[in-house]
Amino acid sequence: MGKGMGGVLSRRKREEVPSAGATSAPAEPTAAAASAGAPAETATPAAPAASEPAAAPKAATEAGKTPASTAEPEPEPASSGATMSHDYTLKPHPTIPAPEGPVMICILDGFGENEYKDEFNAVHVANTPTIDALRQVPNRFRTIKAHGTAVGLPSDADMGNSEVGHNALGSGQVVDQGARLVDIALETGKMFEGNGWKLISEAFATNTVHFIGLLSDGGVHSRADQLVGCLRGAAARGAKRIRCHILTDGRDVPDGSSVKFVEDLEAELASLREKGCDARIASGGGRMKVTMDRYEADWSMVKRGWDAHVLGKAPRTFTDAKTAVVTLRGPEDAPVSDQYLDPFVIVDETGAPVGTVQDGDAVVLFNFRADRMVEISKAFEYPDFAVFDRERVPQGLRFVGMMQYDGDLKLPANFLVPPPEILHVSGEYLVKNGISTFACSETQKFGHVTFFWNGNRSGYLDAKMEQYLEIPSDKIEFNQAPDMKAREITAASREALLSGKYKVVRVNFANPDMVGHTGDLAATIRACETCDACVKELLQVVDSVNGRWLVTSDHGNADDMVQRDKKGKPLMGEDGKPLALTSHTLAPVPIFVGGKGLPEGVVFKQGDAEAGLANVAATTFNLLGYEAPEIYKPTLVEVKTA
């Protein structure tokens, strides 16, 4: 549910890379990461060099792995409409000269410009002198759209998120995204005609079909109504036995809503049972504790998921899922959040798990978004998977993803709906025109500024021209350490900017988003203040080398920390305390342009209220002294002559 939408449960009622299947150790930081925080003189990021290619990001190291099975060729994926034979030559901009120094693009993740400017807007309340001053610079501050159809989502009731936001920022184009493609596949029935569906249907008569994914209507990773569409489709086509393995949300939707989502799913499963399909919930757990890790931040989450969903093992067992969720949430006045529920397994009256995964079963991961499905996909699909001991590996599985989550790794090999194909991303233009890039974030957002930015390609576009740096994230709830790794990211980016080796420096600060998702207002205010201090430092560094910069965000989050009614009035709980809003918002995001190396006449154009994140890439090319590619959404800047 999008922040600022009011209400609680109606839908519309209402984020690489990565991974290294063979080791659970976090990626070794490069020299820059290891020395981040050290004095500037000693910290030097590894530079791309022809003789010594930069280490590939984690996912690229996986490319040689053999999937358990291969797919029949799937239909052409949805694409940005650009053609395959493509001229990447960039033309010099007629009036904006190339800069002397680098161009920095700084993403403050989850930092929206919200209409509600009250005590629940952490962006507004935080002491942010740098950003405040940037807002005052005439014609160099504006807002841009970051949600809904502006980023390829089904409707303008859909809040933005990191995946679609970074796709738009990095590709300069708006492409129908996973949520929309699955809607279309269900509406047209194409879902049930593809090779992925054919594969799972082989198990309908004799085996169990398992559905594993995030149970909510958040529309960021999955949607419950799409799960229902698949369940009904399977039952109607002869599936005899269905088991659902549910991950509770409370992050893209209000905390506590998991109980209602379980009730609704139970009602649906009951009606399937009436029609003769043995359909039940079999296991589950909170999305931030079970299964849905990303970028290898914490593989133990995936092991907990494997144990519960596949082996039927969890510390707690229950005879029904609602009791499981209510019990695991604990006391109403101090509940465990839906995001962090322990894993659970549903058992029958004899204590036996009702839905372990057996040889020959079908398994569907029903999330459309990639980042938090890559690791569990590897556990299912890679025969030589060794990150943790799977104990028992079901044989002959018919395993599919809602989409193919990583097109480079072909992971999973089989899928229900072809993923969006995002062509001719800005990084391809850069590397093909000899423009070097440094991209940096901490683990939680590392894939955002690499994988998502590059149109869901894992690995480097050209390792000789690019350096990607991941600073390992803490493994705690981020309100406990709201500074996260912002200082380390700043130190490493500072070195990259000063090194003279990069023309583009791309940075993502995770704080406003990751702390905002905890619902902790005070910590989120602190997160915004930390980012402001880091932005100040980086802008000074860019100025010191006569560079140029863009500061923006990918969607809202920290800008509204309370649930509201339809009129925008904050909602209070029975205890009189504000009801925290943990999700993203529908707010537009700010964008600031500047730098000592930017000619005075370069300002944001007037008008074009519809401009969104996809307009940023063209703007960046202009700052680099080039005309934007014609297939891109138009630039945000113009040159005013005195």
Ligand SMILES: O=C(O)[C@H](O)COP(=O)(O)O
């Ligand atoms: O995966 C998450 O953490 C949330 O569902 C969405 O956040 P993101 O889009 O900012 O990653």
Ligand SMILES: [Mn+2]
């Ligand atoms: Mn984000």
Ligand SMILES: [Mn+2]
């Ligand atoms: Mn987020």
